[in-house]
Amino acid sequence: MKRIGDVWSSRGKSSSVDEKPQGEEATRPEPSSPVSGISSGATPAEEGAVPQAGAGLEACPHCGGLGYVSYDVPPGHPLFGRAVPCVCQAERQAAELRQRIRSTSPLRVLQDKRFETFLPDGLGLPPDRARSLRRAWERAQAFAERPEGWLVLRGGTGCGKTHLAAAIAHRLLERGVPALFVHVPDLLDELRATFHPEAESSYEERFWELREAPVLILDDLGAQQSTPWAQEKLFQLLDWRYNARLPTVITTNLPLEAFEPRLRSRLQDSRLVEVVVILAPDFRRGTPSTGPDLNLLPLLREMTFETFRDRPELSPRERDNLREALRMARAYAENPHGWLVLAGPYGSGKTHLAAAIAHVVASRGIPALFVGVPDLLDWLRAAFHPKSDQPYDQRFDEVKLAPFLVLDDLGTESATPWAREKLYQLLNYRYLAGAPTVITTATPLEHLDARIAARLSDETRVTVITLDLPPYRTPLRRREPRPMGREP
Template identity: 40%
Template sequence: MKPLGDPNCPHCGGAGYVRYDVPVGHEKFGKLETCVCRARDVAEAARSRLFAMSNLNRLSHLTFENFNSSGNDKAKFMSGQERENLRVAFDASEEFARLPKGWLLLEGGYGCGKTHLAAAIANFAVNVGMPTLFITVPDLLDSLRFAYDDPETTFEQRFEEIRNSGLLILDDFGTQNATPWAQEKLFQIINFRYINKLPTVITTNLMLDEIEARIRSRLQDDGFVKHLKILAPDYRRPEETSNPGISMLALPEMKVMTFKTFQPRHDEVGTEAVMTTTTEKNDRFGNKVKDKEITRIKISKEDVRTLDDAHNKALEFAEKPGGWLVLLGGSFCGKTHLAAAIGNYIIALGGQANMIDAAGLPDYIREPIGGRMDVTFNRRLNEIRNIPMLILDDLKSSGSLTAWAEERMMAILSYRYNAHLPTVITSTLRQDEFALSYPNLWNKLLDPTKCQVLAINMPPYRRVAKGGRSTKKK
């Protein structure tokens, strides 16, 4: 029988194992340990087991060389912020691979590139001989469970191999079945690596607030963990970018609102139109009350010019999104059509745009996710405030929503303003009404370097039915 160790080894004489000469009660009394003469073989065997457990042979094609930091070429539109964000994530991952120190947390939606970057780190580490385990969290927990029935290893050996691996990469964190046993084992692994400062990479589509408190606390150590949020759209499905669960752009009526279908209404110059306006008066007791008045106006070239200006600015904004665009005007004057046209234009190029009814926004924020009320608010709020292009339609006067809802909406808009995220707002409020309802927001909108405010002075558009006559007054 071939000896396990080196026959000339002065420590084990070829046995491959040594027993320490320690008194009874010592932690190593009676235990066998691998001899130093087998260290290289043992390390190589451990690397092989970790590699087999990782299934990295199926991910060997995911490297830094073939990672497209500009996003999918089929996605014809990606904002400058998204491209820069993806490039930063790429650079940070490549730097971590060359010098694995601390932890790297990659957060992002499906198909944003986080698994590719994590696998690229793993493949780089394997090529330089670093013992590496790349594994999804569900597979890791299954591997621990199956170790109880594995004749070639024990649970304790498998557990030690995982938590002591030179580099541990946990993919799809948060998709695991969070039983008490699974949660505890996962925490033990993460806590051990945190205490011992072992290099670790974690990818997740969860927000930090959705992660179990003990693990979240460690992931929030900014001095040890580099946390990157990847904003890129789904690489596999670059054109499916608007969230149908919230975006009005998925509705049939909105899909047809494009720049091509927009009516400039030049033929209405000189015609008379009937308008219903809301006025504020004092009743006989001195209280302010709102009343509706029907007025007749004659449409002028100047009125139509306001619509032309809004159309041209909206098209410019769609072609090069940046800053904010606010469209004010009466009902059915064309502002919602132009806002939807911006969103549809961007989506047609593979970009991301969501159009949200201002009145329905609070209900969406409060809607539970998978029955979990605890993750609803933060996830929804984060989702909306970070949408690459937000179109907020029909913002009404202050007091139309509850105080809570209005406060949340203003928080979203304030965040987007400070983050320089492209935003479009439509409202029937006049400029003076807007200023009175939302003074803080209005002051932001007055900055011409960041915002454009356009007032459309046109009566409601009256669509002509096929085979019918126009309802417009001649």
């Protein structure tokens, strides 16, 4: 059976499927690469291909009408001794490819996932979430009309990422553009299966198909089992396509900071990659599961940097401490990377500063989740109730994967083993992912769980602001005594 890669080598490396870029030599593989000596932008004759021996029509100057060529490569090269389809077969094989993609790829069970069936404004969403959904729909359509560069669709479970990615693939196939849609965990299983002695295709052939696809759509990147082998294969695939500027669509529910550094640097290159964040909740639920009861930020709308008082009653040292804390909090709000810990006694202004930071972040369109730690644990426990409409794992993931998270009052939660373990799992994930997080605590770090304290003490990722201040004192209004003997 002919493989998808049979026709792709004739299309050329390109930043879009319609244009051929300049400087192809810079993207050709090194001699140690599995496809060394082959440039998909050149004809086989230009790259050392020689016709296979045998009779055939003299219709093609490269293969003599046979339809296949072999390459003049040294022994040990993956293509040594192999017959490769000639470029003259491209049109016929392209038609076969499109039919094969429709019948064998995951698209066959995603036939209804089209732009026409997508709800670009969602169902009863707040304006900011509806805007993010419509923007993703518009950007996906634009990519389908002119597939250039990379498009990364990021959002929570069920927000519509896969629907839009499948819609892109359907639209491209309708236009005659081969678009390969693959689910990343399944893809890695397929690559592993190629090492079986009875596999229908070799690893090199399957990897070639993915690497040279005119348009590649990777669904659910980050959901795969993250073994060193899997990480390396995915990096090799995406690094090749990154250097070749080949059109690629990626969906993920992870923040970019969660990916290993080499891949993260590619995904954060704004010259090639457009990242579209979808703020919509799971379409199957219709409303955000975190809801107003968990996210306290709307209740703290008056806690902004503008309303933060200077407190003239403080000593000079204390006022300097307060002003430095305010300066550092403002700086973090402007560039929220890593973790910020606000430590100090109750009433010193920690929660006010944390809320002010979250308001600034939210004003830029980044979802900001502000939760009290005791409330969070109660909310997670409620998922185990028989009448809960949302499983625990889904609730936990919504907090774990929040683009920006504020944990208020760490250390006051019930110190049960379950609570300690859940908090550690949450914080450890965000620590490893480098996800922006603000934490307030009145508990000295050394009195926290040892594993959490170790994370908070890492000066390379965590900035600690200590508010060594007395609590705010709100003047009480004096009540005038009522005259004796008078009716109230």
